[in-house]
Amino acid sequence: MFRLIIDKSGKGKAERINTPCTDQISIQTMTTMLMGYxxxxxxxxxxxxxxxxxxxxxxxxxxxxxxxxxxxxx
Incomplete structure (x- = not known):
């Protein structure tokens, strides 16, 4: 699992995490969002x-x- 961190300037960073997270999104859905669709x-x-x-x-x-x-x- 990865955590997406976006700072106030809008710069994003993905980091690997070991603890379970309840928020989930597939790479296909993330691409749909980031492409603006x-x-x-x-x-x-x-x-x-x-x-x-x-x-x-x-x-x-x-x-x-x-x-x-x-x-x-x-």
Whole structure:
């Protein structure tokens, strides 16, 4: 398990932890949030995130709301 720590400047750091954590999110759901496709609150409501309200609020405040954009050249 990992813990995500985001400081006041917005810099994030993931650290490995040994103690169990009740907050859980898959890498697929985390990618969905970080790419701006869906907001943490929505993902929580549909059951993709298991976390405390405090954690959801932290994610909402930490992840910028932008239009998703993927540049693909073939």
């Amino acid at each position: 869906k907001r943490p609150d929505y993902l929580y409501r549909i059951g993709r995130i298991r976390a405390s309200e405090e954690t959801i609020d932290m994610l909402e405040d930490s992840i910028e709301q932008q239009v998703p954009y993927i540049s693909d050249y073939f």
